Amino acid sequence: MRDLLNDLDASRYLSDPDPVKRARNQMKAALPKRFYKAVTTAEEEESGHVVKLDGRSVRTPAGAVLVLPNAAVAKLVADEYAAQEELINPLTMPVTRLANTAFDGVSSAADAVLEDVLKFSTSDLLCYRAGAPEALIERQAGAWDPVLDWVRSELGARFLLAEGVMHVEQPRETIGAVAIHLRKRAEPFRLAAIHLMTSLTGSALLALAVEAKALDAETAWTAAHIDENWNIEHWGEDPEATKRQANRRRDMMAAAALIEALDAN
Structure with missing residues (x-):
């Protein structure tokens, strides 16, 4: 998919x-x-x-x-x-490509796309925290905790956190609450935009926050790249990685622009 x-x-x-x-x-x-x-x-x-x-x-x-x-x-x-x-x-x-994806693909496979977004939420980026250094821990918490607070208050979903990359099983009720929220957004163009933002950030929760206007796309993009930007600050920039990130950011902003346009009427 x-x-x-x-x-x-x-x-x-x-x-x-x-x-x-x-x-x-x-x-x-x-x-x-x-x-x-x-x-x-x-x-x-x-x-x-x-x-x-x-x-x-x-x-x-x-x-x-x-x-x-x-x-x-x-x-x-x-x-x-x-x-x-x-x-x-x-x-x-990027908007044209996303519109083509919505029209040719998502319109006939909305359930599969929804399930794909839901899978991201079971191991969402925001739930996996650094153990050190303290400055990185604080940076992650400052960007990610408000999104988790929004998810808890608006969706009724309480996510568990883990240190490092060891998988943490999320409560069934939590994933179920995300699924209910997503099903209300199954219109092909909206779902295609949510799916793309989820794939680009590694976080269904960031994508849903952007779609709900609880977070702007630029803030979400920065939040998704805290670890990457931390490494750049301390180890230097990789030109290929920078070019790749610029292309992905462009697609992220296109998805956000599509959602803004969908809400224009």
Whole structure:
């Protein structure tokens, strides 16, 4: 399921779950030239909101007309098409790729996607704490404890914490409460965004907090990379890792932007 959701047009763009590897693979295939001049949006009676390139509706990798939930989402997709220059580079169109994933994949497999997010919550990043040094312990607690407090108050889910990487079994009631919350968010575009944020951060709880507007995407992104940033501060920066993080951050912000657009109406 995760491989499918990483990029449904893998056959066209030689996809890979790792954004840096995906970028390298992308370079092996010739990018299509921009073939259109005008990018517009429209609400059609029989389908819904669509993006049009020189009057023709944009289609998904599976060949279906991409029907979008509202005008705000259509504008996000249209803006990405309009921003393309001589070549069309799907790596610079994260909202469009996410919309394709929602339309072609999540719409017919919502239960499986929901279960995938739920699996993350059983070993959520926020539950695994450093044993030392004290400064890192405090940094994790400062960023992660407020999210766990929100989860406890809003979802009624109390998560257990562990030191290190030893797995801690979460109470059945806790995971059940997360499942109830998730099922209310099973609309394909919303669920696709939650799934992507979960995969990128390693935390279903951070993703759900962003979706609920309890946390902004930038704060969630920083919270998810406390350990990584700590290592950079003390051991230096790896250019490849930095490039990879930048690509993943772009996709995270696209998922958050999609949720904002879904809530626009």
